[in-house]
Amino acid sequence: MKRLLEIKNLTVEANSEEILKGISLEIMSGQVQALLGPNGSGKSCLAQTILGNPKYKVTQGEILFEGKPRSRTSSLRGMDIAKFSPEKRVKLGIALAWQSPPTIKGVKLSQLLTKISTFRGSTFPNLEVEPQFLEREINLDFSGGEKKISELLQILALKPKFAIFDEIDSGLDIKKLEEVSKIIKKEFLNKNVSILLITHWGQIFDYLKPDLVNVMLDGKIICKEKDFKKVLKVIKKYGYEKCKKCPFLAG
Amino acid sequence: MVMKNAKNVHFWQVDHKIKNIFEAKGIIILPSSEAWRRYNWVKSYFKRKPKEGYFIWVKKQVDFPLLTCITIASPKVSQDLTNLLVIEKNIKTKANVVCNAEKNNLCASHKAQGKFILKDGVLLEYNHFHKWGKKDFVSPDYEFILGENSHLLYTYKNLFPPQSLELKTAIYSGRNSSSNLNLTINGLNSKIKLKEKLFLEREKAQGIIRLRLVGRKNSQIVARSSVIATAASKGHLDCQGLLIDKNSKISLIPELICQNKKAQITHEASIGKISEEQLNYLRMRGLTEEEAINLIVAGFLKI
Numbered sequence: 001m002k003r004l005l006e007i008k009n010l011t012v013e014a015n016s017e018e019i020l021k022g023i024s025l026e027i028m029s030g031q032v033q034a035l036l037g038p039n040g041s042g043k044s045c046l047a048q049t050i051l052g053n054p055k056y057k058v059t060q061g062e063i064l065f066e067g068k069p070r071s072r073t074s075s076l077r078g079m080d081i082a083k084f085s086p087e088k089r090v091k092l093g094i095a096l097a098w099q100s101p102p103t104i105k106g107v108k109l110s111q112l113l114t115k116i117s118t119f120r121g122s123t124f125p126n127l128e129v130e131p132q133f134l135e136r137e138i139n140l141d142f143s144g145g146e147k148k149i150s151e152l153l154q155i156l157a158l159k160p161k162f163a164i165f166d167e168i169d170s171g172l173d174i175k176k177l178e179e180v181s182k183i184i185k186k187e188f189l190n191k192n193v194s195i196l197l198i199t200h201w202g203q204i205f206d207y208l209k210p211d212l213v214n215v216m217l218d219g220k221i222i223c224k225e226k227d228f229k230k231v232l233k234v235i236k237k238y239g240y241e242k243c244k245k246c247p248f249l250a251g
Numbered sequence: 252m253v254m255k256n257a258k259n260v261h262f263w264q265v266d267h268k269i270k271n272i273f274e275a276k277g278i279i280i281l282p283s284s285e286a287w288r289r290y291n292w293v294k295s296y297f298k299r300k301p302k303e304g305y306f307i308w309v310k311k312q313v314d315f316p317l318l319t320c321i322t323i324a325s326p327k328v329s330q331d332l333t334n335l336l337v338i339e340k341n342i343k344t345k346a347n348v349v350c351n352a353e354k355n356n357l358c359a360s361h362k363a364q365g366k367f368i369l370k371d372g373v374l375l376e377y378n379h380f381h382k383w384g385k386k387d388f389v390s391p392d393y394e395f396i397l398g399e400n401s402h403l404l405y406t407y408k409n410l411f412p413p414q415s416l417e418l419k420t421a422i423y424s425g426r427n428s429s430s431n432l433n434l435t436i437n438g439l440n441s442k443i444k445l446k447e448k449l450f451l452e453r454e455k456a457q458g459i460i461r462l463r464l465v466g467r468k469n470s471q472i473v474a475r476s477s478v479i480a481t482a483a484s485k486g487h488l489d490c491q492g493l494l495i496d497k498n499s500k501i502s503l504i505p506e507l508i509c510q511n512k513k514a515q516i517t518h519e520a521s522i523g524k525i526s527e528e529q530l531n532y533l534r535m536r537g538l539t540e541e542e543a544i545n546l547i548v549a550g551f552l553k554i
Contacts, residue, residue, distance in 0.1 A: 054531070090537040102529050102532050104529055105551065112533075115546075116536045
């Protein structure tokens, strides 16, 4: 498997406060990884930093994306995108579905989808949604479920190589969760798109079965585990407090 | 903005020259100076003898929109227009009106005084588009006089503002009439002064003034909007500004004057900015910062 994203010892601050404290993460092509952690542990900050939100300042480390060998003998090393603008990262093939997307008044969802689907040679996303939904103003009075569908449509229109879904499972009932999971499976997983699932309760794992779960606490990844059931079992039984005491802390 | 099919334009003036008058059955169209000579009654609507401009008299119901276009094509032209539109009773019609400069650097001036007479039972949808050069001076002064049971839907859009714009609009409402005034202005390197007055002087009259103003680079916008109710009537002011540039300023000055205890007049006014969150969201959809701002502004102005 080819390495698509490599984050090396990343330290990030916002408003002069250190939020990410030396994160390292590797995501291979077509791989599904999860980032699990309690509220405020830095999960969304990591996602926003990968996409280049100027609010978050990288003070140390690298974000390497999609490496190409410089010569036959050299190893595969991605380009450091840590200084790239968000739009440049998107055009390279990175996309993020926001946890709480803002309202854009007066702009129809269809307008935005039409515009962004041209960036990476995609077509208008073909999901079964009511036509009236596409004519609504972006996120204005959307229900929790509608926001997630809107995010999925936008990510689909961007045709990414690597997609981050930030709490795509929060605020969804079980039927909607199943629907969203099926879309991610069909439109991304089956098309070899690498995925990072950010969640704090992990129920979506039953549908999407991550290859690796990273547990994040207080700005650090403290555990990397292949068996997602095991991680969930521990967290459900003891909470994240148990992770802090775990003798097999990553790193 | 080019008139693609000038023959269909009912009145088209370029600089000081009338290029085309297209009269149709049921409508009389004349240069306003000619109307002054021909009809004594129109004199009561003009303050002085008109130099230039149009007179349009809609006498019968027509099934097409009225189209007028006043263009500036030469440098340093100074237009001084007097326009009069009279619509006879119970006619429902639409007018699409364009005032523009053909080039961006003509340093011209466009002054217009307009009166719009909507007799009883008239319904007029008036769409007014302005497109100016960056060194032009523009000062339209419009009055709408609404008869009983008449309805006005007035939309003014100016996405290409001149260096200076002074726009005055007054609406005099008849009994049981309604007026809906929508002004959409994109301020860019311009000084803009707006003055709207909605007079609710007859019973059951209703009116709304809605402003959407964007302060882009180096713009100073002052909007004084008044609703004056002297009869049992309803009025509302909705003024919203979006300030984008640090060197720009928007002043909204809403004024409500009520002289009848059965009248109900209200207002809402706000000036906001583009949030970083919206901007970052759209940039994370692949839009550049400028594209993101343009999209947010277009959404705000609903264009």
